[in-house]
Amino acid sequence: MKILVEKDIEFLVECLKKTLNVNVKINGVNHLQITLEKNYLLSAVEYISQNSEFNAHLITMLASDERELNGNFKLYIIFSVIQPRTILTLEILLDKDKPSYPALSEKIPSLNWHEREIHDLFGIVPDGIELDPLVLHRDWPHGKYFPLRNDFLLNKQFPFGEVNHEFSQPHGEGMHQIAVGPIHAGIIEPGHLRFCAIGEEIYKFDAQLFYTHKGLEKMAYGKSVEEVLVLAEHTCGMCAFSHSSAFCQAVENLGGIKIPRRAAYLRTIGLEMERISNHMADLMAICSAGGLSFGASHAGRLREFLMGLNHDFAGHRFFRNLNTIGGLKRNISDEFCKLLLEKLEKFKPQFQEWEQLITNNDSLLDRLELTGFLSNENGLKLGIVGPAARASNIDRDVRRDYPYFAYEDYVVKVPIYEDGDALARMQVRIDEVYESLRLIKNLINNLPSGSILDHNSLKYPIHTPSISIVESAKGELSHFIMLGEENKVFRWHVRSASYMNWRGVVQATMGQDRFKNIVPDGPLVNKSFNLCYACVDR
Amino acid sequence: MPVWIGKFFMLNILKMIAKTKIVTEKSPLIESIDFETLQKDLSRFEKLDYEVKRALSKSLTIRHLDSGSSNAEEAELLALSNPVYDITRFGIDFTASPRHADVLTISGPVTRQLKIAMDRTYNAMPYPKIVVAVGDGACNGSVYQNTYACLGRVDQFLPVDIYIPGDPPTPEVILKGLLMCKLILIEKKGRL
Structure with missing residues (x-):
């Protein structure tokens, strides 16, 4: 082989x-x-x-x-x-x-x-092309100051200006614009969305993001690897463990560190736990956007149960402060893993019952079917990743294609749907929850014993790039790292899953041909992707 | 789909509701807060018992604003409305407009691109305004350094009434902080 x-x-x-x-x-x-x-x-x-x-x-x-x-x-x-x-x-x-x-x-x-x-x-x-600003809004002195160049001082600040985003302004009979945000009605992150509608039907949809741009990549310059690991964990809350695992993996690849099997297995269990709890949150969001409050509140209850398990498993509801370079900071005992499995066995029938009710509810299915259609060609063209890609018949999963940690020992079944609508995206998530439960069961039953931390090598080659890709709940994310002298970080770059999928949201909301959406479908399409803003903006 | 499920759909919903029973956790009642520290904290309140009781019977509406957090704080705030914490039983609710809000919860260090939106949201609120900093990012800047795009903790820009530290704070802790807001609201209303 x-x-x-x-x-x-x-x-x-x-x-x-x-x-x-x-x-x-x-x-x-x-x-x-x-x-x-x-x-x-x-x-x-x-x-x-x-x-x-x-x-x-x-x-x-x-x-x-x-x-x-x-x-x-x-x-x-x-x-x-x-x-x-x-x-x-x-x-x-x-x-x-x-x-x-x-x-x-x-x-x-x-x-x-x-x-x-x-x-x-x-x-x-x-x-050869004209570019609109993206990360830095229009009040930034564009063309004069470039913050990620190394000679730009870290905390140099500029006065604020009035931001007038330039959106295309279609005219015509019955055409009107609906501006949403940046501060939204619900408890979600900031982003300015603009619908152009003819009557009810959405004609054009545009999004202005990067409101929460904090300059994390600039902060990382000249910091030690451990400090940047903390920043990586704080890039995004929902996929904190995926981010920290990807960062650790990038550094470990660089230093040639092979993490102990037990640490790899525990990391994988953590990643799968994070996937299930994220998928529950997504399913809850789909139910509440689809107007089925019964489904939403039961999904909320199940998610809270999982968050409690996360807290017991990792000591933190979002798996922060568990990963470290070369393994894990804390060991998790075999007894506890067995207990976790028992609790998940209790969770499974409850989830099954809930899922049966949801996927047979006509009122919800009617809302989801043919809503937010994203074709296979558009998905490939925009580079869509994760559950959204799998719902549009793009057969891609990093866990199976580039196995890392314990995925090397297990074959992950990847659900693929061809419909490309909101219903397919919901079904991919439901299937993935079952698959994750199966994986966790296998992992815990075959958990190897031994140490959880490799102390061997802390010498890294300088100015050598290293890349790692990890499948988070929202899709594949990648971390790029390059270390300079004295193991200080020279360049760190995050490309999160949501970064690729945002343009997919825009495309799916606008729809195509006979798959046009109406304005009330906007939130539902958004929730069927359920993307983060924090790790897009960084 | 199997036909029988569709047929007895409502029955199945009722069955699931009956089987699940009540999952709501016991409230972090005012008794469970350490009374001595509470009294020290809120020494400005005379006749604590009466004030506290009166204040807690009032309702509270919240407008949430993410000023650049990692989305963990939002996830925890969202968890408050699930059946386990069920924040509406305390008369606390999230509102869609700052013009209807008593409380502005802010999470995350203030970013440059959201500063104007934050100021506008604060200005749109009616008096008395209560500002709550949720999470380490809002309270002290957390791990985020000040950069060209990140301006630091919230209280440099807005008067903060309550700090709820945590990375992120758990829903119970946020709930306690929000109950505390009711006391401050009564006190501020008295002053107006």
Whole structure:
């Protein structure tokens, strides 16, 4: 099996060398680095992402200010390749005075937000397209100050201005606009949404996010790995454990640390617990947005039960302060894991009963069917991830495709639905809850004994990028880390699941062809994705 | 779907309700709060018993504002309305508009891009205004440093009446803090 994998990687390397005429550097296990001239960038990205032999999937694109190292800015474009299983990084050096590169987002629409973010934060210009600001709103002195460049002082502040977002203003008979937010009516995070409707039907939908942009990636610069781990946990509350696991995994890959089996199993149990409780929250939100308060309150009760279990399991309702580099901070005893299993066995029939009632309720089904349709092509084009992707017939799950921790030992069954509507997204979540319960049972029954922390190596190679991908409840998220001297963080980048899916929400709300939505469907479509804002904005 | 389920759908709902019984937890009653510390904290109240009883019988409406938290605080606030905590039994409710609100709960360090929206929400509230900082981010800035986009804790910008620290605070703790708001509301109304 191992030989086969090595051969495959050689095959991939040969393909790339031949087609792109470049050198390929193999960094560590299963990480290919390619340095490219910027002129070949577009053809290389197209070749890799459209070649069905590799089955490559674009993870993220980020920039890094490496002027103090090699006098250039650097652009990283990261792919995950399924056949053979590896991570592929394209690196492009950009001139320090006038950094620019040929724009990619026209050919690859899923990179639109990435390009705009890099433009705002680094001042790196994609040639050939006009960009609206994204991360920094219009009152920021654009074009003069670029906060993620290393010579920008951490707490330099600017006076406020009136923010007037420029939305397109369609005109016509019966056309009106509905502005929502940034402070919403419910208890959700801030974001400005704007519906353009003709009568009841939504004609156009636009979202202005990044209100809670805190500059976490700037905060991480020059901090120790442990300090940044805390920041990673505080990127998002709902998927805190996925974020901290992804961060730890990135650092462990960098240092060549192999975490003990027991720690890997416990981490996996934690990830699955987080998935179930997040899915319960999502299902609750779908029920309450669909007007079925019976379903919502029972889902709330079940979620609270799970949150109590999380608290017992990890000592924190959101799994904070449990992960550390090389394993876990606290051991969780076998007896306790058995107790957890017993409680989950009690949870399962209750969930089953609830699920039977919900999925057979005509009033809810009527609201969900054909609402918020997202086609397979649009999903692929926008790079949708997670349950939303699986509901649109995109067969992708990091747990199965790039197994990490204890997923290496277990095959995860991935539910796929073809409908692409809100109902399919609900059903994916319900199926995943059952699958997670099955996984937790297997994991606890086969829990290995031994230590939970690897103290061996704390020496990391400097200025070497490391990427990890983890499947959170909302979809795949990736952490990029590069350490500088004295193990201080040089660049840390988070690409959360919601970051990819937000444009999917916009697309699904607008609908297409005969799948148009009305204004009251807006919240339901939003809730059927149930995305975070905190880890998008960072 | 199996036909029989659709047929007896309402029956099944009733069955589930009857089987579940009441899951609501006991309230964190005023007795369970340490009375001496409460008296020290609220020494400004004379005739504590009467005031407390009167205050707790009043209702309270809350407008929540996320000024840049990680969404953990929102998840816990949302949990308050589930049947286990059931915040409406105390006469506390979340309202959609700041113009109907007695209390503004704020979570997270204030970000640059939300500063204006926060000020406007505060200004839209009627007097007496009560501001509650929920979570470490709002109380002291938590792990977030001040950056170009993050301005720090809430009380630099708005007068905060109650701090509910925690990372995030559990729903019980938030509930206690909100009950305390009722006492402050009565006191502030008396002063007007």
